[in-house]
Amino acid sequence: MADTAPVNPDIDLVARTQRGDARAFDELVMKYTSRLYGLVYNMTANHEDANDLLQEVFAKAFRSISGFRGKSSFYTWIHSIAVNMTINFLKKRGRRFNMSLDDVDLNIQNDKEFIELTASSSPVREADLGELQLKLNESMQKLSPEHRAVVTMFDIQGMPHAEISKILGVSEGTVRSRLFYAHRQLQAHLEEFRKK
Amino acid sequence: MQDDYEDISKLLRLKRFEQPPPDYVESFLEEFRDRQRSQLLREPAWRIAWDRLCAFFGEQMPARLGYGVASLAVLAAGGVASLNILASRPVVDQIAAVQEAPHPVTQTASLNLNPAVELPELPPMAHTASFSIPRYVMDARPVSYEPQSSF
Numbered sequence: 001m002a003d004t005a006p007v008n009p010d011i012d013l014v015a016r017t018q019r020g021d022a023r024a025f026d027e028l029v030m031k032y033t034s035r036l037y038g039l040v041y042n043m044t045a046n047h048e049d050a051n052d053l054l055q056e057v058f059a060k061a062f063r064s065i066s067g068f069r070g071k072s073s074f075y076t077w078i079h080s081i082a083v084n085m086t087i088n089f090l091k092k093r094g095r096r097f098n099m100s101l102d103d104v105d106l107n108i109q110n111d112k113e114f115i116e117l118t119a120s121s122s123p124v125r126e127a128d129l130g131e132l133q134l135k136l137n138e139s140m141q142k143l144s145p146e147h148r149a150v151v152t153m154f155d156i157q158g159m160p161h162a163e164i165s166k167i168l169g170v171s172e173g174t175v176r177s178r179l180f181y182a183h184r185q186l187q188a189h190l191e192e193f194r195k196k
Numbered sequence: 197m198q199d200d201y202e203d204i205s206k207l208l209r210l211k212r213f214e215q216p217p218p219d220y221v222e223s224f225l226e227e228f229r230d231r232q233r234s235q236l237l238r239e240p241a242w243r244i245a246w247d248r249l250c251a252f253f254g255e256q257m258p259a260r261l262g263y264g265v266a267s268l269a270v271l272a273a274g275g276v277a278s279l280n281i282l283a284s285r286p287v288v289d290q291i292a293a294v295q296e297a298p299h300p301v302t303q304t305a306s307l308n309l310n311p312a313v314e315l316p317e318l319p320p321m322a323h324t325a326s327f328s329i330p331r332y333v334m335d336a337r338p339v340s341y342e343p344q345s346s347f
Contacts, residue, residue: 042214059228113206
């Protein structure tokens, strides 16, 4: 029976949505909201913008899901919609915006990497969390929307290069070169927080 | 250099701890349903068709190319529709040609008092038993139900 199990777990939900079952799409919304919110929020650095954009992303996905033929996974497809809409939004928004940051989860104090960073890097140990959060977001906003997208997906969300290349519709080489360039830029902005 | 970038990655990974309020996902779904209902009432049909077309082509190729191919598909559909309309034109042209062809002058008297203005030649009127030419000349005095006045 395991052999006949669908490779893509979303296939059933997508098929039901295409047949007009709105509850199936609700399940997809519940499943992907958290992850897509992280993607859009980390690109916009604004909670309200991220929320509005995400609403539009799901609305667009719902409108066009009957045209979805399953050539790619639903995961890739919906991420692709979210990234493209966010990049377009950022290009329209330009530099006129205010940061509206979410609270930092207090579980960060137990995170292995945070403990490592605070133990080894005196600037991180001395800076309070709010200051670090602000600096990280400011640095991200200095990147172009395309570079920000790659950094968000790779560094923050931990996606592999191959998945990012599928989502953006570019080669893996382009993903790597964008990452290299973005890291070089971020390095200059975050110099004071790096391990000495 | 690799170590430097590794440090940057570690710092960036801390951004995962920036989280929306705990009940965000549930309230998001409710807001989505509300917006969806109100949007469906406002959304024009062409927009829905366009989104579906873009989704169909965008899935098989990069998004930008998908938009391009979708635009081409719309143009092609428009072209085919125009050709169909043009293909039905000869009938209209034939009618126009018949109308433009000089009719033999059969009327001896012309009502056209101004020779500079050409009145269109009308096709001969069909006379049938059930069809009569309207008459605008009063045949008789209209019936009046008012009492006759007498002095």
